[in-house]
Amino acid sequence: MAQILARRDMRLDASTMPAAPTPRGREVIGAGIAINDVTKMYGAFCAADRISLSIEPGEFITLLGPSGSGKTTLLNLIAGFQSIDGGQILVDGRPIQDVPTHRRGFGMVFQSYALFPNMTVAQNVGFPMRMAGMDRQTTDRRVAETLEMMRLSEHARKTPAQMSGGQQQRVAIARAIVMRPRVVLMDEPLSALDRRLRESIQIEIRDLHQTLGSTILFVTHDQSEALTMSDRIAVMDAGHIVQVGRPTEIYRQPQSRFVASFVGESNLLDAAVVGRNERHLTLRLPGGHVFEAESRDGAPGGTPGGTATVLIRPERITLSETRGPGTVAATVTSALFLGEVLRVEVVLDDGQSLLIRCTDTAARSLPQVGARVHVGWGAADGWVLS
The missing domain is CATH 2.40.50.140 (Nucleic acid-binding proteins)
Known part of the structure; x- marks a missing residue:
């Protein structure tokens, strides 16, 4: 599966994994990402047109735009699901465009939950750690911590079919963060949920970011999600980033008619x-x-x-x-x-x-x-x- 970013050839031991952050303080473990003049072509169509963006370590940044604006394309280029045609992507100063997806060490959350139906919640969450060769004791401890963090402890023995859509999405998020990745990529993970549940999980993701300290890159076309959760928002249109700023800046001081009309x-x-x-x-x-x-x-x-x-x-x-x-x-x-x-x-x-x-x-x-x-x-x- 493409979203499983850890493989058995990535042998780790407990000493290589970041310590679980304490609830009282935010330990920034996130990586800085530099996107420099990145271009992606599909034949004559330019899906990403010389995009540049600097993301700070531990930042929560949202790519916001309508369908076809290039936001998911850019996320896929960062994840390694697609190859870039020009420019460079750096993580903590190191180029990653030639690094295979499963070697980048990113957590991924998609709109589709992509859970294994024959596994329990605990087994789904622990899957990346088992693929990375972690020992049973470390895996069990980290899975338990993560389930508690996502308020899923009481559902550990359930299968996905026994859970609601919101609970399944929490499981997908737990699986993405169980390895404490430095970067978590989220591609419209809440779009299939109803409004009240979506708003609840927005707050949970924001709180989770404050706890983990990972860098989160979130893709959505929903302005309320972007305004609620983001440290900064990058508004995209037709393969370009047209404005980057804090939510208050994007909403109160848009730089163009497009941003003013699209956001709010x-x-x-x-x-x-x-x-x-x-x-x-x-x-x-x-x-x-x-x-x-x-x-x-x-x-x-x-x-x-x-x-x-x-x-x-x-x-x-x-x-x-x-x-x-x-x-x-x-x-x-x-x-x-x-x-x-x-x-x-x-x-x-x-x-x-x-x-x-x-x-x-x-x-x-x-x-x-x-x-x-x-x-x-x-x-x-x-x-x-x-």
Whole structure:
């Protein structure tokens, strides 16, 4: 099996394995990864176009992008499942592109659990250690530690068929980390789970990363997974990395319309630039409303007379039945009650639409379609796209 990265020819003894980290402190055992100008071609199609990315030891980094963006291709190149056509991949400064997959020592977790149906949970988790030639005592101890870490101890004697999908995915994760690998690669491991279970395991994986200290490279198309778990996110599109940053940076300060639209719900307003004040631009909507928004130095349209596209997240917009300072009139076109939030769509008098998300309160009523309302936002709530 491709995902089993340890073989019998990788003879190890207990002294070569990292000590189990203590729950009270995070021992960083992860490796640094440098991806330098990596290219992958499939005929005339370029799946990875001179990609460069530096991953710090012990970092949790997510490759986020739509289908066909190249994120799984890049993961497969790092894992060794596919060969690169150009560039170099280094782990702790050593090139690995010529190292066979099973010699790289990485843990792998896939969307499909790939568990052995005829083995118990404990046997599945211990399989990599048996393939590596570990002695029975060490294997049993490490399996027990790992099952406890993944809250699977009481299921040790069960077979996969006796477990739920979430439990089976925990077993797959336990098998990937039982050898305490320095690098763990995860390819959309939660996409087959329902939302509530997916959210629960997201937190578990994040806590597991803090405990293990391994470097984790996680692939997903789900923005909430990326924002919840990552130290940094690399957003991919059409074989390129288009932005790398902390979750707050990616969400609040996207560098392009693509990132703004793909990561989270977004309102993109076209406005004329009428002034600049330090990090803020003063802008005017076609209907005449004047407001300020944050701007990165060098953003296009940053001089008076130019135009700019401004991002305003739905939760940053206030909604009121009465006019207030800095508000603009709008007409409600849709209003939905979603439980904890109200989802309201409005259209400004200049024709531009806005999506608003308001926290539900006892004093707030759901506006009627066609109602006239007033919306507003502050200077810190708008971001001028580069």
